[in-house]
Amino acid sequence: MIRWGRGTWHTWRQRSRTEQAEVSSRWMLKATPWIFFFGGAPQMLVAVQDGAARAWLALGVIGLGLVLCVLSARGLDGALTYYLERDERAPVRLLAVMAVASGAAVGLLAAVIALGGLRDGPFAGLALFALVPGPVGLYALLVPVRRALAVLLGCCAALGALFALCGMPPANLSAVLFIGVVITACSVFTPRSTGWYIAVVRGLDEAKQTQARLAVAEERLRFSRDLHDVMGRNLSAIALKSELATQLARRGSASAVDQMVEVQRLARQSQNEVREVVRGYREVGLATELAGARGILRAAGVDCRVEASPALDGIPHEVRTALGWVVREGATNVLRHADATRCAVRACTEPDGGTGAAEGVRAAVLVMENDGLRGAPGRPGTGLPGLRERLASLGGTLSAERVRGHGGTDEPDLFRLHARIPLTGADDRVAGAGGGPDRDDGSPADGGDGDGNPAGDDGGSPAGAEGGPERGDGGSPSGTDSGPGRGDGGGPPGAGGGPVRGGIGEVGAGGRVRAGAEDGRSGGPEAGGEG
Numbered sequence: 001m002i003r004w005g006r007g008t009w010h011t012w013r014q015r016s017r018t019e020q021a022e023v024s025s026r027w028m029l030k031a032t033p034w035i036f037f038f039g040g041a042p043q044m045l046v047a048v049q050d051g052a053a054r055a056w057l058a059l060g061v062i063g064l065g066l067v068l069c070v071l072s073a074r075g076l077d078g079a080l081t082y083y084l085e086r087d088e089r090a091p092v093r094l095l096a097v098m099a100v101a102s103g104a105a106v107g108l109l110a111a112v113i114a115l116g117g118l119r120d121g122p123f124a125g126l127a128l129f130a131l132v133p134g135p136v137g138l139y140a141l142l143v144p145v146r147r148a149l150a151v152l153l154g155c156c157a158a159l160g161a162l163f164a165l166c167g168m169p170p171a172n173l174s175a176v177l178f179i180g181v182v183i184t185a186c187s188v189f190t191p192r193s194t195g196w197y198i199a200v201v202r203g204l205d206e207a208k209q210t211q212a213r214l215a216v217a218e219e220r221l222r223f224s225r226d227l228h229d230v231m232g233r234n235l236s237a238i239a240l241k242s243e244l245a246t247q248l249a250r251r252g253s254a255s256a257v258d259q260m261v262e263v264q265r266l267a268r269q270s271q272n273e274v275r276e277v278v279r280g281y282r283e284v285g286l287a288t289e290l291a292g293a294r295g296i297l298r299a300a301g302v303d304c305r306v307e308a309s310p311a312l313d314g315i316p317h318e319v320r321t322a323l324g325w326v327v328r329e330g331a332t333n334v335l336r337h338a339d340a341t342r343c344a345v346r347a348c349t350e351p352d353g354g355t356g357a358a359e360g361v362r363a364a365v366l367v368m369e370n371d372g373l374r375g376a377p378g379r380p381g382t383g384l385p386g387l388r389e390r391l392a393s394l395g396g397t398l399s400a401e402r403v404r405g406h407g408g409t410d411e412p413d414l415f416r417l418h419a420r421i422p423l424t425g426a427d428d429r430v431a432g433a434g435g436g437p438d439r440d441d442g443s444p445a446d447g448g449d450g451d452g453n454p455a456g457d458d459g460g461s462p463a464g465a466e467g468g469p470e471r472g473d474g475g476s477p478s479g480t481d482s483g484p485g486r487g488d489g490g491g492p493p494g495a496g497g498g499p500v501r502g503g504i505g506e507v508g509a510g511g512r513v514r515a516g517a518e519d520g521r522s523g524g525p526e527a528g529g530e531g
Helices: 002-014 017-046 052-085 092-114 123-131 133-142 145-165 170-250 255-282 286-299 310-314 317-337 383-392 426-435
Strands: 303-308 342-351 362-370 397-403 414-422
Touching: 017 052, 017 123, 017 133, 017 170, 052 092, 052 123, 052 133, 052 170, 092 123, 092 133, 092 145, 123 170, 133 145, 133 170, 145 170, 170 255, 286 303, 286 317, 286 342, 310 342, 317 342, 317 362, 317 383, 317 414, 383 397, 383 414
Parallel strands: 303 342
Antiparallel strands: 342 362, 362 414, 397 414
């Protein structure tokens, strides 16, 4: 018994909130006939007068009431499914069996009344508690509500006429008819309101999923639109000028070189513009993500509490961006993979507890907790591993774990996402990740101009191989070493731009074209690039 209870509870916890609402509503609907039965059948048995025949007739009424309750448990579930989806067969045969059983029970009850087997009072109405809810609720789910009310009120009138013919006093008859009408109305509206409630919950869940899909689609559309606006014109110009350069080269015209220089400039310009689009698309701010997570989670019915320390404004921008990604991924997981009712987000700075940390060393910490665990964890995704890699580049760590609820055994387990990034040396780590000695990214620290162009890289072209001194890099003769910090043969002024990663070739000694470096460097002994 204990094992069965634990298994049932485990299965219940694995269901989503929408599924839990529907299952609980179905069970309450199936329990309704039993509640009415135990509310009226015992009182009717107490009111039966002495006599074997009367007692057996009353027991027959109670027995048929039990049969109706058993049949109702199956019939109401199928009728509710038919009411919600209309793609399954209606339980018409079961309804016919229940109608026959109800008619037989009413006949036995009329015989008890005719024999004077009930004490003075509306005790016959109590028998209706055991006979009416099941078949009436089943019928109300299969036909329109107006038709159901009309038919059932007619049945109540016929029932009153039958009891009057059996000799029931007018005062008792009025009370029995009143009880019958009330029970009939409750039996009609209870299952239909349950079906309406389940339909509304399903619709809200579908709307929530549709809203998430539309948000993703809208963001993809925005990104594709920006990318089209940026690349469309430049790619058309590159295609046109490349075709023109091909025609000029076949004719032996020196203007082909100028056209290719322009192609190179457009390619590098396009590269920089695409980087700007992607950078704007992926830009994440901690304050923005915290506010967005709180708003979207509260809109989804999750009580989200956010605590952010003002000291976070003074931490490096890269650290705030990384924590913003953690908040975004955590909020997404709560919406997609959890059935949470509460979510707490805490972002602050505190002493770093790492081994060997000096006194006063501080770290940025972000903790997200929610109570929406669904039992055993499913197949791992790519979101959290990607966050770990992002935080590892800054020396940080990310952990995801299940913890016990703060209120003891009565509280559900929590899912905790914990991110920590040490602040000491964060700037050095960011600099090392962005452009150290092994990577020339064009930053001022590398001797560049801050626009993505390495020091001395002014967009060299093949013209440097044959143009003589007038096409050198700052007066250096063509074919000589360009010196430290100058990766390729300089081109004419105006042909600037960052190096094209693994793209446009460079001219080496003797006028041979060498392939561009794959790691973002545009020259140097490793790449074989000489001015």
